[in-house]
Amino acid sequence: MSLAPGTxxxxxxxxxxxxxxxxxxxxxxxxxxxxxxLRHLGDFPNPEDLAFARPAAATPLYHVRFDQPSLWGExxxxxxxxxxxxxxxxxxx
Amino acid sequence: MTIxxxxxxxxxxxxxxxxxxxxxxxxxxxxxxxxxxxxGTPAQGARMVAKAWCDPAFRTLMLADGASAAALLDxxxxxAPPLGVLENTADLHHLVVCTLCSCYPRAxxxxxxxxxxxxxxxxxxxxxxxxxxxxxxxxxxxxxxLRVVDSTADYRWMVLPLRPHGTENWSEAxxxxxxxxxxxxxxxxxxVA
Numbered sequence: 200m201s202l203a204p205g206t207x208x209x210x211x212x213x214x215x216x217x218x219x220x221x222x223x224x225x226x227x228x229x230x231x232x233x234x235x236x237l238r239h240l241g242d243f244p245n246p247e248d249l250a251f252a253r254p255a256a257a258t259p260l261y262h263v264r265f266d267q268p269s270l271w272g273e274x275x276x277x278x279x280x281x282x283x284x285x286x287x288x289x290x291x292x
Numbered sequence: 293m294t295i296x297x298x299x300x301x302x303x304x305x306x307x308x309x310x311x312x313x314x315x316x317x318x319x320x321x322x323x324x325x326x327x328x329x330x331x332g333t334p335a336q337g338a339r340m341v342a343k344a345w346c347d348p349a350f351r352t353l354m355l356a357d358g359a360s361a362a363a364l365l366d367x368x369x370x371x372a373p374p375l376g377v378l379e380n381t382a383d384l385h386h387l388v389v390c391t392l393c394s395c396y397p398r399a400x401x402x403x404x405x406x407x408x409x410x411x412x413x414x415x416x417x418x419x420x421x422x423x424x425x426x427x428x429x430x431x432x433x434x435x436x437x438l439r440v441v442d443s444t445a446d447y448r449w450m451v452l453p454l455r456p457h458g459t460e461n462w463s464e465a466x467x468x469x470x471x472x473x474x475x476x477x478x479x480x481x482x483x484v485a
Contacts, residue, residue: 243446283445
């Protein structure tokens, strides 16, 4: 899977921490939110497996842009937040 | 005697011996890692910034591949994560935070300032970045957008600030002396006193 810059994506509204022990790199404040792919940063071992010393597959990592006012209902128009997110958290729209 | 009553040096020596015996890490590898860690200070990042202000080819390399640019200045980068460099412009200012933990480009900036890992900084940098900048004494022009970069995974991020006005004839070393850790996190901007 490869997501081109400019692709709209929705971050999965998933909460694995409610199901047991886990290690995730997706901040709670973007789960379920819509952002835009800025660029593919490379492929890195999935930290969700790495943290438990399990075999960790190389996983695409993207820089994803979120509109600041849409996330928080406040903030200046045009301001944004950019986050590194792994492919399996992203659903293309 | 229990492990709790052993002094730190004895424990450390025992741990190093076990790591060597099990072929996990040799003493020279540990010494090398300590040397690399000690080499990381904000002065290293400041050297990169000053060179980028003076040398367009270095600037291009630094924006494309921060780790290669750092290595070109003999900053030890072996084993360091990829270094992303965020270019401030008249239109866009960057602010770096790690909301999940404490990711920080230690190879080029050293240990983070004490507040970088605080819950208050991490929460407010994403929720109220303009208010946070104001408390650091930083005011952006109304025409400059603010981009918060949440360092959540495998990259480490540093900001390439704007070169201050009035420094046109300054040497690289003089320019480097203007640049502080906060300028490369994005909470402050370099200024001429």
